[in-house]
Structures are given as C-alpha cells and as structure tokens.
Amino acid sequence: MSPGGDGDSQAAALLQVLDLEERETDVFVGQTPTTRLQRIFGGQVAGQALMAAGRTVPAERGVHSLHSYFLRPGDPHEEIRYAVDRIRDGRSFTTRRVLAWQRRKGEDVAIFALTADFHAPEPAVVEHSLPMPVVPAPEELPSLAEAAARHGKEGSGAMEISRAVEQRLLEDPFEGRAKQPPDTSIRVWMRVAGRLPDDAAVHAAALTFASDLTLLGAGLARVGGWQDRYAGASLDHAVWFHAPVRADDWFLYETDSPAASGGRALCLGRVWSADGTHVATVAQEGLLRAIAR
Template sequence: MSDRAGESQAAALMAILDLEERDEDVFVGQTPSTERQRIFGGQVAGQALVAAGRTVPADRGVHSLHSYFLRPGDPFAEIRYAVDRIRDGRSFTTRRVVAWQERKGEDVAIFALTADFHAGEKALAQHCLPMPDVARPEGLPGTAEIAARHGERAAWMDAMGRAVEQRFLEDPYDTPPKSPPDTKSWTWFRVAGELGDDAFVHSAALTFVSDLTLLSAGFARLGGGWSDFDGASLDHAVWFHQPVRADDWMLYETDSPAASYGRALCFGNIWSADGTHVATVAQEGLIRSPRD
C-alpha cells in the first residue's frame, strides 16, 4: 500500500474521532458514508470514548469502558455526546456518556457508555495471555480481496476499508463450522498510516475496531459467514492492559462461550505484533436469520 493511501486511511479514522465541541461537555461526531442503513457500533463507542477523554486530565489513560447500544443509529442524523463527570478521584476519573439523536423532532438516547481512567501505579501482579501461533498478516488476503471475491454482499467493506486495514486467516463469508475445543477465530487489523503519538487516540481507534468482527464468533459453530446472519450489538466492554498503537498490526482472537434466545456472548483478546496482550473485549449481541 502506498504512503498516500495509508495516510488517507489514517485521516479517515482521525476525522471520525475528531469531535466538535458544541457546548460545555457536549460533543458532535460525523458519520462516514457507508452501504449500511445504520451506524457501525464501533464508531459510536470510539466517539463516545473520545468525548469522555476530552474532559479527563491528560496524565490519566483509559483502563476500561462498558457500554450499551440502546437504539440503531441513523447515519443521516448527527450524534451528540453528552458527558457526565461522575467522579474525579486521586487516582481514578470516571465519565458517563450518552449519545443522542433526533427522531421525529424528539431527542432519543441511542448509546450509553461509562469509562474509567487511571493515573497508573507500580504493579504488584503482572501477567498476560501468550499470543497464539498463527500466520502473520503479510501475504494474507485483505479487505479489498474479500470485497472483490464476494461482490455486492461485501460492498460495505469498501467504506470500512478506508479507515481500517484487515488481514483474514479465513474467508469471513465462507467459513467451515467450528466445534469445541477449536472454536476460536483470528483476524489481523491496523489503521494504515500514522495516527501520531497521542495514546488516547490509539485507545479510541482500538475501541472503534474492536466491534468489527467480534459478533461473528457467535455464528462460528454454524459455519458460513457474515451474510448468513443479521447481528446487532447489545453491549460492549473493553479492558486496556497495555498501551497500544492502532496503526501497527494487532491480532484479534474471538470466541463465543454461550448463545441462546437469539443472543450470543462473545469474547476477544488483542495482541500487538510483538506478542504483548494489550486488551480484552466482551460483547453480547443479537444473532438472527436474515430471513426473519
């Protein structure tokens, strides 16, 4: 990929995460053009985290976020993020963010997030999961190849590919059924281009990407792929263990321990390319047949 193409991808993601401050503790974000009829959940989570971070001292990094998707987002209406400063302690800072959109002249909440920020301290216990031994991203098919292979049903990937570069160990539209104990899936991702050195920008970018493939873990035991189910995120949580660089390759491992009543619980682990376990992700979502 050329430097110019990489710069444009990084710029696309930076534009999504660059919020306008409309009022005190109220921020507005833009939505990129997409083939989808609703807003990508990772976008709202990433923007909400940015809104929270704008009100937090620079020396405190985010260590966890917990969120709920309340209504589908309208990609043609602006999103306003209202921040509630619920705690400013000696070591921890906590923010609650509610995302609002207008529906038929009335403001409705579409998303709610609580994020906690920590000044950091000397570690007593320190350990992490080892990175699995899987193929490296170089040479694996990327977003463009998958989109070209599957045509119209993968058209939305072109828009997403302008912000995030992915490498796939399996074709996400044609995956054989998985069975225990081998139910995990892996994908490499990064923002192509430079995001700069602001650690908080990289945390927000990771939050954005962490919603990309996670819910498909709930469908992995059936086989098939992304076009064989309709999914919607219900909640999403991220724990940040180490500083991340979202413009370097990261490995995303996903799995689902339980699914019932139309819902699937999915977990993810994220490693940097050097094997450092940087984040853990959890999500519950709806999984339905596209024919329902």
C-alpha cells in the same frame, strides 16, 4: 471514509470521525462519514463516546476500561451529540458517563450509553497475561479486500464498515465453513490504515472502533458465519485496556463465543500487539436472527 485512497487518507478520515466538536461545556458533536449502510457502525459510536469522555480527563490518566450499551440504531444522516457526566474525580481514578443523542421525528432520543474509567499509572504488584497464539505474520496473509473481491455483495458489505482498518486473514471469513469445538476461535490481524498521531487517547479510541469489527461474527462460527443468511446487532460492548497500544501498527485480534442462547451470543475478544503483548480484552453480547426468505 471514502473508498480507495491510500493508507494515510484512511487514517485521516478516521481522525476526522474521532475529532469531535465541543458544542458547549461537556457536550460534543460527532459526524458520520458518507455510507451506504442504514445504521451507524457501532464501533464508530463507541470510539467517539470514548473520545468525548477523554476530552474531560487529565491527559496523564489513560482509559483502563469502558462499558457500554447500544440503545437504538444510529442514523448515519443525523449528527450525534455526546453529553458527558463527570461522575468521579478521585486521587487515582476518574470516571465519566456519556450519553449519545440523536434527533428522531423532532425529539431527542438516546442511542448509546457508555461509562469509562481512567487511571493514573502506578507500580504493579503483579503482572501476567495470556500468550499470543503462534500464527503467520500479517505480511504473509491475504487482505480482507482480496477475499471480499471474490464474494460479491457479502464481501462489499464487510468492506463498507472496515475501510479505515486493514485486515489480514488467517482464513476466508466468507467461505461458510462451520467450526467445531475446540477450534471455534477466529483470528485476524488488524491495523488502522496509515499513521495516527502520538496520542494515547486517539489510539485507545481507534482500537475501540476496530474491536467491533468481526466480534459478533464469532457467535456464528459454529454455523459457518453470516453467509447472507443471518442479521445481527450489538447489544453492549466492553473493553479492558491492559497496556498501551498503537492502533496503526499490526495487532492480532482473536474472537470466540463461549455461549449463545435465546437469540443472543456472548462474544469475547483478545488483542495482542505484534510483539506478543496482551494489550486489551473485549466482550460483547449481540442479537442474532435468521433473515426471512
């Protein structure tokens, strides 16, 4: 996803990432856009794996949850092969398991594992959700690009992995302000830059891609954020989809970390569409380490 460019070009670049090649039956290949990063952004692998799973599922069954593990860092210079295992095809639910493979020194190694479940819609017995926090509208807030421009290397690193996703900030993520309970959450408006097709599977994968942005940073909110002092890696990632969402419309992403110990932080996220509908919940545990000086 090249820098600059208008929104539609960024959406097209994300679509190219999500548009997998079916190399053989139930084996799909994904590419990584040119990047300066030394490893693949986790949201890309999760989004591509969900697309691979969805390509083997009837269109009328939408994903309701995914659970995944990051097994090894992904090499951005190698293609990724997604092998889909058709675990279950039931009357109401369809389950798929996906293993992502790359070549390492002439060998195939697994870098990511995902299980996703798909459900045919049915009448609801009960419906409830958490209300969206009262926050300013995205149009009233500064963009990530504006904040990043003031913070040099740290800002440019954040922009490298979020070119395709616009962000409007309720606070400057680079200023290093440590949060204290009970106000430890981070809130940001997001949307894919440009327009995506009217395909629910694409929007679910795009939301999965975006849900890995900012999430692990919630684990450092109590010490003032990354501040170029810490390094992190996602260990796992789960998403529950509660309602349809358009990832190219503004949605509010609230993240927080209820527990951290032993070098790991549990981070939770909630997603609301602009009309206040609670559309998804996210969970991730990540590894956090101080950078040696």
